[in-house]
Amino acid sequence: MKLGVHISGAGxxxxxxxxxxxxxxxxxxxxxxxxxxxxxxxxxxxxxxxFKARKSETGINPVFIHIAYxxxxxxxxxxxxxxxxxxxxxxxxxxxxxxxxxxxxHMGSHKNTxxxxxxxxxxxxxxxxxxxTYKADVGILLENTAGSGSWLGYKFEHQQRVIAGLTxxxxxxxxxxxxxxxxxxxxxxxxxxxxxxxxxxxxxAGLGLVKLIHLNDAKGKLGSRHDRHEHIGKGRIGLxxxxxxxxxPKLRDAAFILETPKDSEKSDAMNLxxxxxxxxx
Numbered sequence: 185m186k187l188g189v190h191i192s193g194a195g196x197x198x199x200x201x202x203x204x205x206x207x208x209x210x211x212x213x214x215x216x217x218x219x220x221x222x223x224x225x226x227x228x229x230x231x232x233x234x235f236k237a238r239k240s241e242t243g244i245n246p247v248f249i250h251i252a253y254x255x256x257x258x259x260x261x262x263x264x265x266x267x268x269x270x271x272x273x274x275x276x277x278x279x280x281x282x283x284x285x286x287x288x289x290h291m292g293s294h295k296n297t298x299x300x301x302x303x304x305x306x307x308x309x310x311x312x313x314x315x316x317t318y319k320a321d322v323g324i325l326l327e328n329t330a331g332s333g334s335w336l337g338y339k340f341e342h343q344q345r346v347i348a349g350l351t352x353x354x355x356x357x358x359x360x361x362x363x364x365x366x367x368x369x370x371x372x373x374x375x376x377x378x379x380x381x382x383x384x385x386x387x388x389a390g391l392g393l394v395k396l397i398h399l400n401d402a403k404g405k406l407g408s409r410h411d412r413h414e415h416i417g418k419g420r421i422g423l424x425x426x427x428x429x430x431x432x433p434k435l436r437d438a439a440f441i442l443e444t445p446k447d448s449e450k451s452d453a454m455n456l457x458x459x460x461x462x463x464x465x
Contacts, residue, residue: 258292
Protein backbone atom coordinates (compact mmCIF):
# COMPACT_ATOMS: atom_id res chain seq x y z
CA MET A 185 0.00 0.00 0.00
CA LYS A 186 1.27 3.47 -0.90
CA LEU A 187 0.51 5.44 2.27
CA GLY A 188 1.64 8.86 3.44
CA VAL A 189 0.56 12.20 4.86
CA HIS A 190 0.80 15.85 3.94
CA ILE A 191 4.19 16.76 5.39
CA SER A 192 5.08 20.15 6.87
CA GLY A 193 7.39 22.15 4.65
CA ALA A 194 9.09 23.98 7.55
CA GLY A 195 12.81 24.39 7.01
CA UNK A 196 14.48 23.05 3.88
CA UNK A 197 12.31 21.25 1.35
CA UNK A 198 14.46 18.11 1.48
CA UNK A 199 13.75 17.76 5.21
CA UNK A 200 10.18 16.75 4.32
CA UNK A 201 11.52 13.41 3.11
CA UNK A 202 13.08 12.68 6.50
CA UNK A 203 9.83 13.54 8.28
CA UNK A 204 7.92 11.21 5.98
CA UNK A 205 10.43 8.42 6.48
CA UNK A 206 10.26 8.78 10.27
CA UNK A 207 6.49 8.20 10.04
CA UNK A 208 7.01 5.07 7.94
CA UNK A 209 5.54 6.67 4.82
CA UNK A 210 6.44 5.44 1.33
CA UNK A 211 4.72 8.39 -0.39
CA UNK A 212 3.98 11.97 0.68
CA UNK A 213 2.39 15.28 -0.24
CA UNK A 214 3.96 18.70 0.32
CA UNK A 215 3.69 22.35 -0.57
CA UNK A 216 6.83 23.35 -2.47
CA UNK A 217 6.33 26.95 -1.30
CA UNK A 218 4.05 28.93 0.98
CA UNK A 219 0.44 28.05 0.12
CA UNK A 220 -0.82 31.48 1.20
CA UNK A 221 1.57 33.74 -0.75
CA UNK A 222 2.74 34.24 -4.30
CA UNK A 223 6.20 32.87 -5.05
CA UNK A 224 8.90 35.09 -3.56
CA UNK A 225 11.87 33.08 -4.81
CA UNK A 226 12.66 29.80 -6.48
CA UNK A 227 14.25 26.86 -4.74
CA UNK A 228 18.03 26.89 -4.88
CA UNK A 229 19.92 24.46 -7.09
CA UNK A 230 21.50 22.98 -3.96
CA UNK A 231 18.14 22.33 -2.28
CA UNK A 232 16.74 20.75 -5.45
CA UNK A 233 19.73 18.44 -5.82
CA UNK A 234 19.57 17.44 -2.16
CA PHE A 235 15.84 16.73 -2.45
CA LYS A 236 16.40 14.47 -5.45
CA ALA A 237 19.23 12.62 -3.69
CA ARG A 238 17.19 12.02 -0.54
CA LYS A 239 14.11 11.05 -2.56
CA SER A 240 16.19 8.36 -4.21
CA GLU A 241 17.72 7.23 -0.90
CA THR A 242 14.41 7.00 0.97
CA GLY A 243 12.48 5.44 -1.91
CA ILE A 244 9.53 7.75 -1.21
CA ASN A 245 7.53 7.66 -4.40
CA PRO A 246 5.35 9.12 -5.75
CA VAL A 247 5.73 12.65 -4.39
CA PHE A 248 2.66 14.86 -4.70
CA ILE A 249 2.93 18.66 -4.60
CA HIS A 250 -0.27 20.50 -3.69
CA ILE A 251 -0.81 23.73 -5.57
CA ALA A 252 -0.92 26.98 -3.56
CA TYR A 253 -4.32 28.15 -2.33
CA UNK A 254 -4.03 31.57 -4.02
CA UNK A 255 -4.14 30.02 -7.48
CA UNK A 256 -7.60 30.13 -9.08
CA UNK A 257 -7.71 28.88 -12.66
CA UNK A 258 -11.46 29.51 -12.84
CA UNK A 259 -11.37 33.13 -11.70
CA UNK A 260 -13.26 35.82 -13.69
CA UNK A 261 -10.67 38.38 -12.49
CA UNK A 262 -8.31 38.65 -15.47
CA UNK A 263 -5.35 39.74 -13.37
CA UNK A 264 -5.72 36.87 -10.91
CA UNK A 265 -6.42 34.47 -13.79
CA UNK A 266 -3.20 35.37 -15.61
CA UNK A 267 -1.18 35.32 -12.39
CA UNK A 268 -2.60 31.90 -11.54
CA UNK A 269 -1.62 30.45 -14.91
CA UNK A 270 1.91 31.86 -14.64
CA UNK A 271 2.33 30.58 -11.08
CA UNK A 272 1.03 27.15 -12.07
CA UNK A 273 3.54 26.91 -14.90
CA UNK A 274 6.35 27.88 -12.51
CA UNK A 275 5.22 25.23 -10.04
CA UNK A 276 5.13 22.47 -12.65
CA UNK A 277 8.59 23.36 -13.94
CA UNK A 278 9.93 23.34 -10.39
CA UNK A 279 8.18 20.04 -9.66
CA UNK A 280 9.91 18.63 -12.74
CA UNK A 281 13.29 19.73 -11.35
CA UNK A 282 12.45 18.03 -8.03
CA UNK A 283 11.40 14.85 -9.89
CA UNK A 284 8.01 15.02 -8.19
CA UNK A 285 5.45 12.89 -9.97
CA UNK A 286 2.23 14.89 -9.58
CA UNK A 287 0.72 18.31 -8.92
CA UNK A 288 -2.61 18.24 -7.03
CA UNK A 289 -5.03 21.05 -7.68
CA HIS A 290 -8.45 22.22 -6.62
CA MET A 291 -10.49 23.19 -9.65
CA GLY A 292 -11.04 26.77 -8.61
CA SER A 293 -13.96 29.06 -7.85
CA HIS A 294 -16.10 30.72 -10.49
CA LYS A 295 -16.74 33.59 -8.04
CA ASN A 296 -20.50 33.82 -8.52
CA THR A 297 -20.37 34.01 -12.31
CA UNK A 298 -21.58 30.54 -13.39
CA UNK A 299 -20.33 26.97 -13.29
CA UNK A 300 -20.27 26.84 -17.09
CA UNK A 301 -18.15 29.98 -17.30
CA UNK A 302 -15.82 28.76 -14.57
CA UNK A 303 -15.32 25.37 -16.20
CA UNK A 304 -14.60 27.07 -19.53
CA UNK A 305 -11.95 29.31 -17.96
CA UNK A 306 -10.41 26.35 -16.12
CA UNK A 307 -10.23 24.28 -19.30
CA UNK A 308 -8.64 27.13 -21.25
CA UNK A 309 -6.11 27.71 -18.45
CA UNK A 310 -5.10 24.05 -18.33
CA UNK A 311 -4.66 23.97 -22.10
CA UNK A 312 -2.26 26.93 -21.84
CA UNK A 313 -0.41 25.32 -18.91
CA UNK A 314 -0.08 21.96 -20.66
CA UNK A 315 1.23 23.63 -23.79
CA UNK A 316 3.78 25.72 -21.89
CA THR A 317 5.01 22.67 -19.95
CA TYR A 318 4.81 20.12 -22.76
CA LYS A 319 8.33 18.84 -22.03
CA ALA A 320 7.47 18.05 -18.39
CA ASP A 321 6.47 14.62 -17.11
CA VAL A 322 4.61 15.96 -14.06
CA GLY A 323 0.99 14.82 -13.91
CA ILE A 324 -1.88 17.14 -12.97
CA LEU A 325 -4.52 15.69 -10.65
CA LEU A 326 -7.91 17.41 -10.42
CA GLU A 327 -9.27 17.15 -6.89
CA ASN A 328 -12.96 16.97 -6.05
CA THR A 329 -14.23 19.56 -3.58
CA ALA A 330 -16.93 19.80 -0.91
CA GLY A 331 -18.68 22.39 -3.09
CA SER A 332 -18.81 25.29 -0.67
CA GLY A 333 -19.45 28.72 -2.14
CA SER A 334 -18.63 28.90 -5.84
CA TRP A 335 -16.09 26.05 -5.85
CA LEU A 336 -16.06 23.74 -8.84
CA GLY A 337 -15.44 20.00 -8.72
CA TYR A 338 -18.09 18.88 -6.25
CA LYS A 339 -19.53 16.49 -8.83
CA PHE A 340 -17.50 14.38 -11.23
CA GLU A 341 -19.30 15.72 -14.27
CA HIS A 342 -17.13 18.82 -13.77
CA GLN A 343 -13.92 16.81 -14.13
CA GLN A 344 -15.36 15.03 -17.16
CA ARG A 345 -16.20 18.30 -18.90
CA VAL A 346 -12.77 19.80 -18.25
CA ILE A 347 -10.90 16.71 -19.44
CA ALA A 348 -13.07 16.51 -22.57
CA GLY A 349 -11.99 20.04 -23.47
CA LEU A 350 -8.24 19.44 -23.13
CA THR A 351 -6.09 19.15 -26.22
CA UNK A 352 -3.54 16.96 -24.44
CA UNK A 353 -5.04 14.63 -21.85
CA UNK A 354 -2.03 12.35 -21.24
CA UNK A 355 -0.84 14.08 -18.04
CA UNK A 356 -4.29 14.53 -16.46
CA UNK A 357 -5.64 12.40 -13.62
CA UNK A 358 -7.88 12.61 -10.57
CA UNK A 359 -7.44 13.02 -6.85
CA UNK A 360 -10.38 11.67 -4.85
CA UNK A 361 -10.83 13.34 -1.46
CA UNK A 362 -13.09 11.17 0.70
CA UNK A 363 -14.14 13.92 3.11
CA UNK A 364 -14.95 16.28 0.24
CA UNK A 365 -17.02 13.59 -1.48
CA UNK A 366 -19.06 12.91 1.66
CA UNK A 367 -19.56 16.60 2.38
CA UNK A 368 -20.64 17.16 -1.24
CA UNK A 369 -23.40 14.58 -0.78
CA UNK A 370 -21.90 11.20 -1.72
CA UNK A 371 -22.84 8.83 1.13
CA UNK A 372 -19.60 6.84 1.04
CA UNK A 373 -20.11 5.82 4.67
CA UNK A 374 -22.34 3.06 3.25
CA UNK A 375 -21.38 0.26 0.88
CA UNK A 376 -24.15 1.24 -1.54
CA UNK A 377 -23.14 4.90 -1.51
CA UNK A 378 -19.48 4.09 -2.14
CA UNK A 379 -20.32 1.84 -5.08
CA UNK A 380 -22.63 4.49 -6.53
CA UNK A 381 -19.90 7.14 -6.36
CA UNK A 382 -17.27 4.87 -7.93
CA UNK A 383 -19.70 4.00 -10.71
CA UNK A 384 -20.35 7.70 -11.32
CA UNK A 385 -16.62 8.42 -11.51
CA UNK A 386 -16.14 5.55 -13.94
CA UNK A 387 -18.99 6.69 -16.20
CA UNK A 388 -17.82 10.31 -16.26
CA ALA A 389 -14.09 10.98 -15.97
CA GLY A 390 -13.00 7.34 -15.65
CA LEU A 391 -11.99 5.43 -12.52
CA GLY A 392 -8.62 4.55 -14.04
CA LEU A 393 -7.64 8.22 -13.77
CA VAL A 394 -7.73 8.14 -9.94
CA LYS A 395 -4.05 8.22 -8.96
CA LEU A 396 -4.42 9.61 -5.44
CA ILE A 397 -6.89 9.24 -2.57
CA HIS A 398 -6.94 12.03 0.00
CA LEU A 399 -8.02 9.75 2.83
CA ASN A 400 -9.86 11.94 5.30
CA ASP A 401 -12.83 11.38 7.55
CA ALA A 402 -15.51 14.09 7.50
CA LYS A 403 -16.46 16.26 10.45
CA GLY A 404 -19.56 17.79 8.88
CA LYS A 405 -22.89 16.28 7.93
CA LEU A 406 -23.56 14.50 4.65
CA GLY A 407 -24.06 17.08 1.91
CA SER A 408 -23.31 20.03 4.21
CA ARG A 409 -20.62 21.32 1.81
CA HIS A 410 -18.71 22.58 4.85
CA ASP A 411 -15.11 21.47 4.31
CA ARG A 412 -13.86 20.10 7.62
CA HIS A 413 -11.68 17.00 7.96
CA GLU A 414 -11.63 14.60 10.92
CA HIS A 415 -9.31 11.88 12.24
CA ILE A 416 -9.69 8.48 10.57
CA GLY A 417 -12.70 6.66 12.02
CA LYS A 418 -13.76 9.55 14.26
CA GLY A 419 -15.93 11.38 11.74
CA ARG A 420 -19.16 10.78 9.86
CA ILE A 421 -17.68 8.22 7.47
CA GLY A 422 -16.50 6.17 10.46
CA LEU A 423 -14.19 3.20 10.89
CA UNK A 424 -16.34 0.81 8.88
CA UNK A 425 -16.69 3.25 6.01
CA UNK A 426 -12.99 4.08 5.99
CA UNK A 427 -12.04 0.41 6.10
CA UNK A 428 -14.28 -0.26 3.11
CA UNK A 429 -12.59 2.55 1.13
CA UNK A 430 -9.05 1.51 2.09
CA UNK A 431 -9.61 -2.09 1.01
CA UNK A 432 -11.79 -1.50 -2.04
CA PRO A 433 -10.32 -3.47 -4.98
CA LYS A 434 -10.95 -0.61 -7.41
CA LEU A 435 -8.89 1.79 -5.30
CA ARG A 436 -6.02 -0.39 -4.14
CA ASP A 437 -3.62 0.79 -6.87
CA ALA A 438 -3.97 4.47 -5.89
CA ALA A 439 -1.71 6.18 -3.38
CA PHE A 440 -3.34 7.23 -0.09
CA ILE A 441 -2.42 10.56 1.52
CA LEU A 442 -3.87 11.69 4.86
CA GLU A 443 -4.82 15.34 5.37
CA THR A 444 -6.27 14.71 8.81
CA PRO A 445 -6.09 17.23 11.70
CA LYS A 446 -2.67 17.86 13.22
CA ASP A 447 -3.87 18.83 16.69
CA SER A 448 -0.93 17.11 18.41
CA GLU A 449 2.56 15.94 17.48
CA LYS A 450 1.27 12.36 17.50
CA SER A 451 -1.76 12.94 15.23
CA ASP A 452 -0.14 11.79 11.99
CA ALA A 453 1.33 8.66 13.59
CA MET A 454 -2.03 7.87 15.20
CA ASN A 455 -3.96 8.18 11.93
CA LEU A 456 -1.37 6.22 9.95
CA UNK A 457 -1.50 3.45 12.55
CA UNK A 458 -5.30 3.33 12.28
CA UNK A 459 -5.13 3.02 8.49
CA UNK A 460 -2.53 0.26 8.67
CA UNK A 461 -4.68 -1.70 11.09
CA UNK A 462 -7.75 -1.31 8.89
CA UNK A 463 -5.77 -2.48 5.87
CA UNK A 464 -4.55 -5.61 7.65
CA UNK A 465 -7.86 -6.68 9.15
